[in-house]
Amino acid sequence: MEITHTHLPERFSWGVCDPLKDDDMTELCEFLHKNYMNDGQYYTNYTPEFVKWSLTFPDYDPKAYVCVRYKSKSGVLKLAGFIAGLLQTFCVDGAETKGAYIDYLSVLKKLRKKGLAPVIISELIKYGVTIGVKQSIYISAIAFPHAFTQSTTFVYPINVAHLTKIGKMQEGCPPDRFPVSDETNQYHVPELADVPSLCMLINKYLSRFRLHSIVSQKHIEHLIDGVKSGLFHMYVLKNKTGDITDLISFDSHEETRCDGTAKFVTCGAYYNIHTTVKMRDLVMDAISLAKRIGADLYKLTDIMDNIDAISALPFCNSQQGFYFYSHNCELKKKVTPSDVAMITP
């Protein structure tokens, strides 16, 4: 089914960003550095390799990576906005659906508040209808009306001296910090042979939440590929029969000062699943493992049951977080962040 594209002003055109084209990924990364996670002081330094990996999960659809380009005065086509519809199966209050989790939504800073974001969103929704995807979940760092819940991000400074030196030590952090140890429980980096056990553990855990992703073995293989390429980090504990019982996972990005004069490394938690160790101990181990790969800061958002670790450890409130929006999802009652377990595939 063809879609009728929304009319754009002169010089603007619709396009897609193909993760298999290096030029597209370089262009997208440069755009994201300036316009996605960029607060005017620091930006998240996504690498083309990471963005490509995050957009090439099994069964991804490049047509769901919609962008708007504009022709500059010198005649060069440049990105004005981007949205990635990450297609996945998710479950909302017991109803399973093939839906899209929206990532990397961003509009060129100088074109903000002109109504471009809803046009890009509706273009993706129109495309979704043609492939049977009718529901989607969005996050935004900025508040708009109709958010169904709001999460808060907490941070654990690891390299306090470095963060203080560059002025990134969080204000209001609890003064009594636990020194981050170099010792952890006996974690292994998972292998492809661990995929079935890992998939079972993750889906069992996610199914406890009202709004949750459902992952396939192919998705876990993709995560493990990311681990092998150094783009993602996973550590597991196993029982005597070799089944995985506990899982730590996080990504890792350099945050760069916009003028290039300072950097720090942030690890952001994905799944922290505990069945044999306490959540507090698991997260302390996650922080130690993040330190081992050079992280200055560890981030944990109060979704899933992360709040158990956040309240047991001297985390600092970053005063930032995400607003969650939905399109076409029927939410039976008020949602709290700890009802949400949506994960990028």
Ligand SMILES: CC(C)(COP(=O)(O)OP(=O)(O)OC[C@H]1O[C@@H](n2cnc3c(N)ncnc32)[C@H](O)[C@@H]1OP(=O)(O)O)[C@@H](O)C(=O)NCCC(=O)NCCS
């Ligand atoms: C979020 C962002 C794309 C919005 O662009 P914008 O130009 O400021 O927004 P616009 O004025 O064009 O449009 C606002 C409308 O889009 C909708 N919208 C914008 N971002 C949205 C999102 N992430 N989810 C759902 N709806 C969103 C709003 O509900 C609002 O609708 P309304 O006009 O009916 O109230 C832009 O601020 C941005 O690039 N921010 C940085 C990156 C970011 O936070 N991305 C979000 C994912 S983390």
